[in-house]
């Protein structure tokens with residue numbers, strides 16, 4: 713699909729809607745203490761996740777797994793997604809060894825399919841997880857939302873290599889460099905996007921969490937807008953994570969990606 717490269721000031725949202733009763737226990741939520749250890753390489757890496765625990769079975773048996781390569785999409789009538797982060801209050805930023813995650817206290821909502829979802833946290837993957845026409849991007853953010861009836865909506869954003877991204881700067885200064893560390897965040901630290909807008913240009917597909925237990929029922933909305941990130945900024949994420957944290961792309965199977 714024709715992703716439009718727009719300046720970082722353009723709101724970036726990748727949204728995933730997940731039906732996930734136990735969303736708070738999903739590994740997309742860093743507050744969760746995993747019962748079974750998993751990682752991004754070796755014997756506990758992505759190709760083994762499904763065998764590490766019966767709870768992770770969906771990682772190998774699921775047919776609607778994420779991430780994917782967005783290469784074959786069909787045009788559809790996608791409704792705009794209303795996003796309102798105007799009252800966003802961040803709690804903290806943590807390094808949990810798997811990702812760098814910002815936990816949200818309150819104030820972020822999106823409306824998808826006439827349903828409201830509240831932003832719970834967002835976190836980073838480097839390199840990015842979803843691909844576009846086979847191309848990998850250096851960084852991807854997942855904004856994880858949940859509805860009152862525990863469906864999930866994740867809004868994701870891909871970054872392309874380029875100039876320094878000013879909106880990331882305050883957050884970069886707060887990234888805990890070691891696993892297990894966290895820092896409080898102030899009101900000015902989280903300005904990755906416009907606070908209020910309607911997302912119109914995106915691709916959407918049905919997917920899963922990209923970490924164990926790989927729970928399905930997630931509707932992904934991948935923003936077309938791609939802000940830039942500099943080599944130096946990327947280094948900060950990579951030094952903090954100390955390893956790539958991207959799951960390889962998964963087969964589309966019977967799914968269709970709508971754009």
Ligand SMILES: [Zn+2]
Pocket residue numbers: 740835837854922
């Ligand atoms: Zn993620």
